[in-house]
Amino acid sequence: MTDKAFYITTPIYYVNAEPHIGTAYTTFAADVLARFMRLDGRSVYFLTGTDEHGQKVEKSAQDAGIDPQTFVDQQCEHFKRMSDKFDFTNDDFIRTTEPRHKKAAEAFWHKLVDNGQIYKDVYKGWYSVRDESFYAEDELVEGKAPTGADVAWVEEPSYFFKLSEWTQPLLDFYEKNPDFIAPKGRRNEVVSFVKSGLRDLSVSRSSFKWGIPVPGDPDHVMYVWVEALPNYITALGYPDVESEKFQKFWAESLHLVGKDILRFHAVYWPALCMAAGLTPPKRVFAHGWWTNEGQKISKSLGNVINPFDLVETYGLDQVRYFLMREVPFGSDGDFSLQALKNRINSDLANDLGNLVQRVLSFAFKTCDAKVPTPNAFEDVDIALLDQLPPLMTKLRELADHQEIHKMCEAIWALISACNRYIDAQQPWSLKKTDPERMNTVLWVLIDVIRQIGILVASIVPGASAKILDQLAIPMDERTFAHLEHKIQGGHPIHEPTGIFPRIVD
Numbered sequence: 232m233t234d235k236a237f238y239i240t241t242p243i244y245y246v247n248a249e250p251h252i253g254t255a256y257t258t259f260a261a262d263v264l265a266r267f268m269r270l271d272g273r274s275v276y277f278l279t280g281t282d283e284h285g286q287k288v289e290k291s292a293q294d295a296g297i298d299p300q301t302f303v304d305q306q307c308e309h310f311k312r313m314s315d316k317f318d319f320t321n322d323d324f325i326r327t328t329e330p331r332h333k334k335a336a337e338a339f340w341h342k343l344v345d346n347g348q349i350y351k352d353v354y355k356g357w358y359s360v361r362d363e364s365f366y367a368e369d370e371l372v373e374g375k376a377p378t379g380a381d382v383a384w385v386e387e388p389s390y391f392f393k394l395s396e397w398t399q400p401l402l403d404f405y406e407k408n409p410d411f412i413a414p415k416g417r418r419n420e421v422v423s424f425v426k427s428g429l430r431d432l433s434v435s436r437s438s439f440k441w442g443i444p445v446p447g448d449p450d451h452v453m454y455v456w457v458e459a460l461p462n463y464i465t466a467l468g469y470p471d472v473e474s475e476k477f478q479k480f481w482a483e484s485l486h487l488v489g490k491d492i493l494r495f496h497a498v499y500w501p502a503l504c505m506a507a508g509l510t511p512p513k514r515v516f517a518h519g520w521w522t523n524e525g526q527k528i529s530k531s532l533g534n535v536i537n538p539f540d541l542v543e544t545y546g547l548d549q550v551r552y553f554l555m556r557e558v559p560f561g562s563d564g565d566f567s568l569q570a571l572k573n574r575i576n577s578d579l580a581n582d583l584g585n586l587v588q589r590v591l592s593f594a595f596k597t598c599d600a601k602v603p604t605p606n607a608f609e610d611v612d613i614a615l616l617d618q619l620p621p622l623m624t625k626l627r628e629l630a631d632h633q634e635i636h637k638m639c640e641a642i643w644a645l646i647s648a649c650n651r652y653i654d655a656q657q658p659w660s661l662k663k664t665d666p667e668r669m670n671t672v673l674w675v676l677i678d679v680i681r682q683i684g685i686l687v688a689s690i691v692p693g694a695s696a697k698i699l700d701q702l703a704i705p706m707d708e709r710t711f712a713h714l715e716h717k718i719q720g721g722h723p724i725h726e727p728t729g730i731f732p733r734i735v736d
Contacts, residue, residue: 237268237275238480242488243282243325243462246306247291250313252521252528252566253489255538256554260518260635261487262319263555266689267630267638269320271711276480278466279314280325281307285455286360289441299441303328316539317547318692323466327443327459336443336453338470339461342507343392344446354389354433357382363455365433378491390435390445392457397502398429404501410514412497413633414561417490417517421497432457432499460500463512472509484512487633493517516633519563536566548691549575549731555690556639572734579694582646583687584731587698590653590676591727597662602677603670604720612675615652618645619682619714626686642686649679677702678718685709694730701725 241257244250258279265277283303292302307326314321325332343349357366361380376382405411405422412418435451436442442452452458461469467481468474488496493515501511523534542550553574558564594603608616622645629638653676661669684698688709699709703723708716 236479236483237273238484239265239277240463240486241279243280245282246303247287249309252536252538257487259551263689277321278323279321281310282459283328284442285363286439289439325462325466332465333443335465335469336458336461337446348393348506349390351390355386358385387437389433391431392434394429394432401425413516456495486512486515488517490517518561522565548693552691555635560635575734579731580733594673595724600724602718602722603673605671605674606667681718682714697730701727
């Protein structure tokens, strides 16, 4: 347990489209890590929000026949609903149209100007409206952006950031901070890109108006990425870098992003931070993309996965567990309804749900709705009870490296050990042959189930609450600091109810 700060962010989601499975995936992951760190006694700040400026938004508002502010106000509600519906524990929800962000973005721009990092010239090159990104000739693939988006040749006056000057400082920074970019494969991509040489970055646009005006030159708006990325410091009170919140959290910042926006976060953002006199974030973790039954997800194929429908049909904890457990966090994954059902029935209903149900139901009926008092422990009991300390060490290490799928595996290994223990000890047989031994076996199982109830709280919080409620564990005793406390004989057990129903086709 530590009181060390932890700052975790999702990307700010672009309001041009409604939330999809990728949006939910990133935020679920951030929420798991935020909850885990809070359970471990850390001071946590968890940020999500929406990116609301840019040419795409302006055009979408025009197509809808409404002004851009009305459009983004309407679209933002979908993302706020996602936070509410999925019980995300974010401490803040930021919008780039808020006055606090305009103030921070302007201050950031002034700092870059004061440090001699901005100059005015003419931009000539390829630009993708969909990606809000500039591309060099050698980056195009068959006349399109590497993402497949259409590009158009643009020539317009522009302010530029002296990104080229930061090639070597960035390489030095990556070398001194080998864990800055994760997973390691992504780090190699970024280092290779920077080593190839960086060109100065166009940081303003004059062909549309929906954005934060460049200070002192209202004919230009800030390029959406240069304006959007500082949202991470806006939320901490920038430009007041001496504020308690900024001082406490910025040095411990972890940005979770999709791999498609890694370059913005691992190249442009640290360079901009250093140019503005700030330390870059501590870590950028880029996760993979989902396919749907082996196919790329796209509107044109009609296979977009709606996370609201999914949760409505299968349950919040169930979807949350599947997304966190099914693929290594950081890798691409394939979404399959059959795989989701298999995980629900196997890992959740059989392994966890059945363990809790059969142990607590048997104890409730046999021991007058109370935890029995144990007698002498045997080696097999001690072996199960002794799994906790090394498991906690492992979970903390995995959480620090964002290996969420392995966190699930490690906890479910303890659940499996419990199931093997109950099958071997057979308390229902001991009831007739050795009631004292039955009491010990039940006490061991109940106390380890209590531990499991706390351990799964970051992954399946709803199920965790049900387990701990059935064991009448007080709300203030549901943190990792209480794991090694022992449940007392005579402690009440509430009448058990099922935790995870099976999916029957």
